[in-house]
Amino acid sequence: MNPLPTPIVDVVEVGPRDGLQNESRTLAVDTRVELIHRLVAAGVRRMEAVSFVRPDRVPQMAGAEEVLAALPVREDVDLIGLVLNRRGAERAAETTCDELNMVVPVTDGFGTRNQGAPVERLLEEAAGAVRVARAAGKSASVTLAVAFGCPFQGVVEVAQVAEVVDRVADLGIDELAFADTVGVGVPTQVEALAALVRGDERVPRLRFHFHNTRNTGYANAWAATRLDLSSYAGRVSLDASVGGFGGCPFAPAATGNIATEDLLHLLRRTGADVAGADADDLEGLTGTASWLSDRLSSPVPALLGRAGDFPAVAS
Template identity: 40%
Template sequence: MSLPSKVKIVEVGPRDGLQNEKETIPADIKIALVNQLTAAGFVNIEAASFVSPKWVPQMATSSEVMAAITRKPGVIYSALVPNMKGLEAALAANADEMVIFGSASEAFSQKNINCSIAESIERFREVALMAKQAGKRLRGSISCAFGCPYQGEVDVAAVVDVLKRLHDLGCDEIDIADTIGVGTPNKVQTVMQKLTQEFPIERLSGHFHDTYGQALANIYASLEVGISIYHSSVAGLGGCPYAKGATGNVATEDVLYMMNGLGIATGIDLDKVVDAGQFISTHLGRKAVSRAGNAIAAKRVIDN
């Protein structure tokens, strides 16, 4: 099967990437990061999360960030919303897309939010309805689609069930997330192929964490299925509190380097993403996780 000729990369670093950082990151740094990513050519940036600051203190400045970023026409600035209160804040901040979520693992759902998968997604019914009434895009995210830290294997039937529930809520796009990075190419292809029978393939996205070093391989495996939307995080920002040693989302620079090598169009300037990755890594006081980003940055020093 031929690979897609172009893909959409959803940049999740400003939200999914930074939310696990222990040290408080000033709003102006987050704003500068989002602006750099906008300038690099992303058409979708996950910029904020309207959750309780008590649970995710790093996202407490989300309203301030959304108010101050330089928005580019046609770019979707997304926000995670866990409930009606979060939705109201996201609407007030003029987020373009609301992101809701559910786990494919019953154990994960019970452990984290003390309710079943079905109950957790049903709670989003009013959120979904209000988001649609407000004319906003709605995105659903399925966590633990390829494995769970508590129950281990996750049956593909469970992923299909959550997909159908999110589809029923009116999601425009649905992310299939390897939250703890345990997926491998064969498993990923099996799950993705099954899901394309239940939901339009052009609206399915892959969200891979690189805990076991499989993210790029899993993206390639998904490309072979025909999936053309992928999530990644600049400089490889992020992590998962439920998986020891998790290195977070796959690095955007690495994904772009691979896509460029495959001749797949992204519309994104890799050099500008490298700049953004080095910028945020310098602020955090550590080296970027991205191998391609670090290699390109090092080559620049040698060439100059």
């Protein structure tokens, strides 16, 4: 058997969005802007910077327009705005974000609690969001929430995900993401879900979003790099959050994302080609995680900052 080609992994930093939305302390706009500046200085080149949601539902994400207005436009940095419906997309279209990422849960139970609507209605909202993005000259991606398991339905069968995938793929998206929103996924599911879109020309790019709630997030990330990625020019995108902060306010017991610095250490040591972040010097990320920990009054879940990089980076 021939070995798989070296994967190219595009790391997507989600700390300014998913990393903050479930924290008890709400950070001011200027603090969130500084977080993004620190991440860019640490080498991050693609990130979810804001979420266009109702501030009464997710106060941690209030002021999305103000955050983006305070950031310089850089050709080498792509900023993503997460949206939950067409109205959020319309807000995002008026800003400098480069990409709109629409969330579509694959279960009615999660869709109703997270976005106030069942899957069928959210597919309609996604179609509208993609049209808004296109009219504004922005990229459009869709994340399928609870694709690995739902806190309200329980086990989610691949066939159920496949029905939503087929509808979303027809929207003319630039990227499709499978999200393990509550951290219940295992590597065999990574392969099974990827198989749904392998060779499907309607899905130009593939992305995964993992949480480490049950300590399987990094195993799932590794599994994603071992997929047959020939349909995607050998590339796969992986979400991660600086420090491992994160969680969903509408998903019980959902803890942090896989940590950007821990993921980059894994990718570098296993020989993957990394894009979207600097895997050679992680001090900027571990320092940013400590800085963020102080402002959130919350300990850093990631491990690299405690153990230190290996091999140690010469100062």
